[in-house]
Amino acid sequence: MLAAWIGNGRVELRGLPRPRPRKGEALIRVHCAGICNTDLELLAGYYGFRGVPGHEFVGTVVEGSPQWLGRRVAGEISLGCGRCPQCAAGMRRHCPRRRVLGILNHPGALAEFLVLPEENLHGIPRSVPDEEAVFCEPLAAACEILQQVRIPRAAPVAVLGDGKLGLLCAQVLAAAGAHVALFGRHPERSRWLARRGIRLQDGARRPSRAFPFVVEATGSAAGLEEALQFVAPRGTVVLKSTTHEPVRADLSRLVVVPEVTLVGSRCGPFPEALRLLRQRRVETAPLVQSRLTLAEVVEAFRQAAAPGALKVLVACPAPSSSTAR
Amino acid sequence: MLAAWIGNGRVELRGLPRPRPRKGEALIRVHCAGICNTDLELLAGYYGFRGVPGHEFVGTVVEGSPQWLGRRVAGEISLGCGRCPQCAAGMRRHCPRRRVLGILNHPGALAEFLVLPEENLHGIPRSVPDEEAVFCEPLAAACEILQQVRIPRAAPVAVLGDGKLGLLCAQVLAAAGAHVALFGRHPERSRWLARRGIRLQDGARRPSRAFPFVVEATGSAAGLEEALQFVAPRGTVVLKSTTHEPVRADLSRLVVVPEVTLVGSRCGPFPEALRLLRQRRVETAPLVQSRLTLAEVVEAFRQAAAPGALKVLVACPAPSSSTAR
Numbered sequence: 001m002l003a004a005w006i007g008n009g010r011v012e013l014r015g016l017p018r019p020r021p022r023k024g025e026a027l028i029r030v031h032c033a034g035i036c037n038t039d040l041e042l043l044a045g046y047y048g049f050r051g052v053p054g055h056e057f058v059g060t061v062v063e064g065s066p067q068w069l070g071r072r073v074a075g076e077i078s079l080g081c082g083r084c085p086q087c088a089a090g091m092r093r094h095c096p097r098r099r100v101l102g103i104l105n106h107p108g109a110l111a112e113f114l115v116l117p118e119e120n121l122h123g124i125p126r127s128v129p130d131e132e133a134v135f136c137e138p139l140a141a142a143c144e145i146l147q148q149v150r151i152p153r154a155a156p157v158a159v160l161g162d163g164k165l166g167l168l169c170a171q172v173l174a175a176a177g178a179h180v181a182l183f184g185r186h187p188e189r190s191r192w193l194a195r196r197g198i199r200l201q202d203g204a205r206r207p208s209r210a211f212p213f214v215v216e217a218t219g220s221a222a223g224l225e226e227a228l229q230f231v232a233p234r235g236t237v238v239l240k241s242t243t244h245e246p247v248r249a250d251l252s253r254l255v256v257v258p259e260v261t262l263v264g265s266r267c268g269p270f271p272e273a274l275r276l277l278r279q280r281r282v283e284t285a286p287l288v289q290s291r292l293t294l295a296e297v298v299e300a301f302r303q304a305a306a307p308g309a310l311k312v313l314v315a316c317p318a319p320s321s322s323t324a325r
Numbered sequence: 326m327l328a329a330w331i332g333n334g335r336v337e338l339r340g341l342p343r344p345r346p347r348k349g350e351a352l353i354r355v356h357c358a359g360i361c362n363t364d365l366e367l368l369a370g371y372y373g374f375r376g377v378p379g380h381e382f383v384g385t386v387v388e389g390s391p392q393w394l395g396r397r398v399a400g401e402i403s404l405g406c407g408r409c410p411q412c413a414a415g416m417r418r419h420c421p422r423r424r425v426l427g428i429l430n431h432p433g434a435l436a437e438f439l440v441l442p443e444e445n446l447h448g449i450p451r452s453v454p455d456e457e458a459v460f461c462e463p464l465a466a467a468c469e470i471l472q473q474v475r476i477p478r479a480a481p482v483a484v485l486g487d488g489k490l491g492l493l494c495a496q497v498l499a500a501a502g503a504h505v506a507l508f509g510r511h512p513e514r515s516r517w518l519a520r521r522g523i524r525l526q527d528g529a530r531r532p533s534r535a536f537p538f539v540v541e542a543t544g545s546a547a548g549l550e551e552a553l554q555f556v557a558p559r560g561t562v563v564l565k566s567t568t569h570e571p572v573r574a575d576l577s578r579l580v581v582v583p584e585v586t587l588v589g590s591r592c593g594p595f596p597e598a599l600r601l602l603r604q605r606r607v608e609t610a611p612l613v614q615s616r617l618t619l620a621e622v623v624e625a626f627r628q629a630a631a632p633g634a635l636k637v638l639v640a641c642p643a644p645s646s647s648t649a650r
Contacts, residue, residue: 257589259588
């Protein structure tokens with residue numbers, strides 16, 4: 001099959017053996033995959049990654065149990081060991097020996113086919129097209145905020161960063177009734193955001209310690225210290241960015257003295273993301289930067305890495321017989 | 326009156342005018358004051374401090390309303406503006422224009438007399454002697470942890486740092502029913518800690534990501550990254566240390582990915598601290614390093630700054646008429 005392959009700081013298109021599902025696993029033909037900032041960081045050397053990247057996808061089960069065969073699915077990205085206390089407690093995302101689709105020891109979704117345990121799969125409602133369903137994984141990550149932090153209706157929330165993740169977080173919070181101010185650099189995004197009840201504000205103007213809740217989605221190591229300038233005493237900052245640089249911040253003055261709470265937040269609930277898509281509470285079309293095919297994946301990474309780029313989608317046409325093995 | 330005075334990186338004994346209470350304030354004759362790590366950081370240049378340090382004290386009200394006159398008291402250290410939203414919400418500790426006893430724009434307790442608003446005062450029960458009551462402020466800071474984080478009975482809690490604050494935090498948590506492991510460098514403290522149900526463990530041996538709750542009380546900028554090695558996925562780290570160095574840590578790997586919560590924690594509830602002292606649920610005697618008088622305050626700071634030093638108490642004998650003005 002065709003697949004994107006990352007190694008030695010480069011991404012390339014390769015012909016690779018089709019992965020084989022084991023017991024309890026499904027083989028999925030990928031329809032469409034998204035490129036995430038994490039993929040760009042893998043390319044930059046994060047985790048010393050070598051392999052097939054990609055963890056945002058929608059596809060069809062082509063081998064698996066009768067319950068799943070032929071169904072259109074998205075999938076949770078963590079594969080637990082199944083034996084540790086975290087797995088026993090239903091927290092396979094936190095299994096210390098986990099593999100992660102396209103990130104850690106498990107080939108990813110920027111390929112014609114992928115394999116995942118069936119327990120990771122979620123069926124996609126017919127009303128949600130592929131180009132929306134492919135946002136299920138990052139949208140679930142945005143929904144995770146509301147699983148971790150109780151945000152009262154009409155509470156003022158600042159979201160920092162009007163990139164892909166910030167735009168999803170702002171929409172999820174607005175859909176939950178929060179009064180969201182999104183601080184960013186792209187005023188051209190204000191019109192459609194206003195339609196979702198989100199005020200886009202100039203990220204260069206910093207209101208001092210005004211918000212009880214702040215979501216840091218800047219994608220930059222400097223984002224935490226910025227977020228701490230926004231949050232009110234005893235407020236909460238949700239950290240969504242992963243960066244390979246360490247963070248440096250005056251936590252005594254900015255966290256201990258004002259008694260701020262920081263909440264690290266990563267993957268989230270797919271059913272909640274699918275509900276928001278089905279109910280059309282979240283728009284994904286304005287987040288699509290461009291659409292390419294798997295054969296163009298090198299160009300797709302180039303476009304995704306451009307400053308201010310939004311989501312680059314990679315369509316995977318039905319596999320050609322010459323590359324499938 | 327006699328008072329300690331910090332400025333230009335030095336501490337000295339000075340003769341200063343006795344402070345004058347305004348409406349709503351009390352004049353307090355200090356019996357005994359404690360030297361805290363914050364005082365050592367003020368001496369080192371934190372906050373660009375110049376003035377009378379000291380914020381841990383017990384004393385007697387010698388001028389004030391009939392309700393307080395003659396009573397033995399401890400006092401909360403933050404003086405709010407009384408007009409901002411934080412003050413209106415009863416959070417004067419977080420008033421942006423607050424003054425803080427012996428720390429920020431208000432002369433401190435390492436003096437024969439101090440002034441505080443009567444609303445800051447708490448009467449000391451007769452059964453609690455001065456040498457225990459002087460621990461009220463740091464003990465309240467330890468109690469703050471339980472106001473911020475719900476820790477179930479018998480939950481495993483790691484406290485990092487067997488210095489003054491760590492020893493108080495460990496005792497407060499053990500008194501609340503937690504299973505406390507205190508990680509430190511002073512095995513000679515293990516016997517009395519065992520009496521309080523606290524296991525003292527070698528701080529050089531790090532159990533990996535095992536504790537659902539971790540309290541960071543090392544007093545070092547490196548403490549946060551250490552604490553993050555102890556905490557289990559989705560666990561909580563309470564940050565108690567204030568340091569003037571910024572913290573540097575890989576928060577992506579250690580907070581975002583394992584979805585850890587960090588809680589900044591500072592001052593706390595005096596009534597709870599007084600209850601623990603009255604009910605003898607906490608021992609303070611093993612925390613006393615030495616006892617000096619105000620006339621010996623330069624030596625007192627020297628002893629407090631020694632590596633591994635515990636609490637240095639400074640007794641303030643009744644004032645001499647020659648220095649009172």
